Amino acid sequence: MQxxxxxxxxxGAGSGGxxxxxxxxxxxxxxxxxxxxxxxxDCLNHGCVPSKALIAAAKLAQARRKGGAMGVAPxxxxxxxxxxxxxxxxxxxxxxxxxxxxRFEGLGCTVIRAFGRFVGPNEVVxxxxxxxxxxxxxxxxxxxxxxxxxxxxxxxxxSNETLFENREKPRHLMIIGGGPIGMEMAQxxxxxxxxxxVIEGAKALGRDDPEAARVVLDALRYEGxxxxxxxxxxxxxxxxxxxxxxxxxxxxxxxxxxxVAVGRKPSVDGLDLDKAGIEASRAGITVDAGLRSTNRKxxxxxxxxxxxxxxxxxxxxxxxxxxxxxxxxxxxxxxxxIPRATYTDPELAQVGLTEAEARSEYGDKLEIARFDMAxxxxxxxxxxxxxxxxxxxxxxxxxxxxxxGEGAGELAALWSMAIANGTKMSGxxxxxxxxxxxxxxxxxxxxxxxxxxxxxxxxxxRVVRFVQKWLP
Numbered sequence: 051m052q053x054x055x056x057x058x059x060x061x062g063a064g065s066g067g068x069x070x071x072x073x074x075x076x077x078x079x080x081x082x083x084x085x086x087x088x089x090x091x092d093c094l095n096h097g098c099v100p101s102k103a104l105i106a107a108a109k110l111a112q113a114r115r116k117g118g119a120m121g122v123a124p125x126x127x128x129x130x131x132x133x134x135x136x137x138x139x140x141x142x143x144x145x146x147x148x149x150x151x152x153r154f155e156g157l158g159c160t161v162i163r164a165f166g167r168f169v170g171p172n173e174v175v176x177x178x179x180x181x182x183x184x185x186x187x188x189x190x191x192x193x194x195x196x197x198x199x200x201x202x203x204x205x206x207x208x209s210n211e212t213l214f215e216n217r218e219k220p221r222h223l224m225i226i227g228g229g230p231i232g233m234e235m236a237q238x239x240x241x242x243x244x245x246x247x248v249i250e251g252a253k254a255l256g257r258d259d260p261e262a263a264r265v266v267l268d269a270l271r272y273e274g275x276x277x278x279x280x281x282x283x284x285x286x287x288x289x290x291x292x293x294x295x296x297x298x299x300x301x302x303x304x305x306x307x308x309x310v311a312v313g314r315k316p317s318v319d320g321l322d323l324d325k326a327g328i329e330a331s332r333a334g335i336t337v338d339a340g341l342r343s344t345n346r347k348x349x350x351x352x353x354x355x356x357x358x359x360x361x362x363x364x365x366x367x368x369x370x371x372x373x374x375x376x377x378x379x380x381x382x383x384x385x386x387x388i389p390r391a392t393y394t395d396p397e398l399a400q401v402g403l404t405e406a407e408a409r410s411e412y413g414d415k416l417e418i419a420r421f422d423m424a425x426x427x428x429x430x431x432x433x434x435x436x437x438x439x440x441x442x443x444x445x446x447x448x449x450x451x452x453x454x455g456e457g458a459g460e461l462a463a464l465w466s467m468a469i470a471n472g473t474k475m476s477g478x479x480x481x482x483x484x485x486x487x488x489x490x491x492x493x494x495x496x497x498x499x500x501x502x503x504x505x506x507x508x509x510x511x512r513v514v515r516f517v518q519k520w521l522p
Contacts, residue, residue, distance in 0.1 A: 064091020066364030067189030131219030228254030403450030
């Protein structure tokens with residue numbers, strides 16, 4: 051067996067792991083990178099990249115149906131589903147070299163394509179190699195959670211890991227799960243010409259602000275997506291092309307294809323964490339604010355760390371670990387400024403606390419500032435006026451922002467920066483956005499915060515009258 055000693059061992063070549071490896075090796079650390087599956091992880095191969103490529107194709111198809119209001123005759127698009135999936139594969143292939151083994155070996159990493167398991171507090175065996183590391187970073191990501199539904203084992207079903215390999219256009223796609231993944235894929239497939247039914251046990255987009263979620267759900271229903279809420283699945287039966295889903299309340303649904311999108315679970319099985327003194331739960335590896343596990347030499351980042359499951363969180367965690375494990379500097383992770391976005395049309399984004407969460411935490415100290423998309427001139431020009439933005443403000447600083455509408459995911463970035471840096475609403479109000487852009491929405495939210503202080507304030511009016519009286 052080959053023996054290697056290194057400074058940093060990264061287990062998992064997904065977004066977070068690749069960021070740690072690239073940063074550490076370029077700063078001069080010795081780095082070993084383990085990956086048993088595809089370089090780039092779930093985001094590149096089965097998640098963010100292919101789903102957004104599919105959504106882009108679906109949006110283009112929908113644009114051909116919607117031209118009438120702008121004087122462009124609407125037509126029903128001729129969708130070649132297999133060609134759409136070829137487009138998805140092409141996007142993945144275009145990005146893959148950036149995440150490839152060859153690139154990281156070129157940077158100076160030792161890349162081992164094998165599954166790793168702990169054999170001691172700071173030692174891992176992968177294939178025929180034993181690696182001893184000063185610091186270890188677990189970045190193994192997550193995989194689709196498959197619920198224990200009666201009959202599911204005997205029925206062909208899709209997950210995000212297999213959906214984008216499918217070249218057969220579903221006649222009627224049923225989706226178990228009304229979260230972000232389920233709703234994104236529901237709208238995309240509906241726009242590509244499929245019948246779509248979403249089966250959700252509780253409320254669709256139930257984690258999000260109810261008012262904002264309603265804007266999205268109404269839009270999807272208008273496009274023809276059937277959304278069945280409060281339908282807890284009891285059993286599944288049928289064969290390929292003819293699948294039946296039965297809910298506990300007696301409702302039944304039949305379609306040609308079934309997508310299971312009820313969440314994800316961390317991929318930490320088989321790592322033999324106990325041999326390294328690393329504690330974990332069903333949610334993931336137990337970490338402190340510095341992302342260290344119960345073994346101080348081992349960090350966990352991204353989905354493996356059991357928190358928010360987003361690619362940008364893994365990238366953020368990577369920066370924390372580089373600061374701590376590579377540079378030896380203090381670093382702590384926080385969720386206060388982390389954005390999340392659902393890439394439906396309209397988009398839905400959240401940064402920090404929702405209104406309900408902020409009211410629970412701050413009570414009467416909370417103020418809400420809001421601006422409607424219908425008042426934005428760029429949105430009017432695009433006929434994309436459905437939505438709004440609102441900020442949750444405490445003592446002049448935003449603690450959360452909810453955005454729904456065209457470009458909501460892009461608009462969320464400013465609020466993340468503001469919360470991360472403790473920027474006051476006055477700082478946001480002071481920015482100048484080019485006209486006409488959707489980015490004016492954020493400035494107008496800040497304006498809505500200050501308007502009652504300036505325009506509905508008797509003291510301000512008295513001061514202005516005094517100044518105008520004596521101003522030379």
